[in-house]
Amino acid sequence: MAFAIKTEIRNPRAKVFTFTAQKTMYGGKHxxxxxxxxxxxxxxxxxxxxIARAIVASADATPRKIGVIRQTPRVSITVRRTASAARLLGRDQLKRFKDWGDGRPETELNFKFYRQATNKIAGISDETAAFLDRFF
Structure with a gap:
């Protein structure tokens, strides 16, 4: 399974990124x-x-807080860039893909990242990973 993360990036040209206690959804905790x-x-x-395709160097689950019943699983990861995006793909390019049942990779990304705009790590389908590979 492949994954995608949408979060604040302070240095978009970095070769290594560390993301601490990131929210996970859609299988991102795996x-x-x-x-x-x-x-x-x-x-x-x-x-x-x-901005990048990367390989996960390390992934560690963030311990749950004691006494809090409903918690979104969080994970800290370090990733190494393997390629930089050659074409633009973001909210503006994906917002028109709103037919949630059409099975398109663009729709999957719009649904997982922009329907609820919080930053997160999400699992993505093989088809969506192949689609994203075309941007490098």
């Missing part, structure tokens, strides 16, 4: 070392969308 992850710089924090 991310592990050696998984492929597509990195999106969150437009909510001034980013431009897809």
């Amino acid at each position: 991310i592990a070392a050696d998984d492929v992850v597509f990195v999106f710089a969150s437009e909510n924090e001034g980013g431009s969308g897809l």
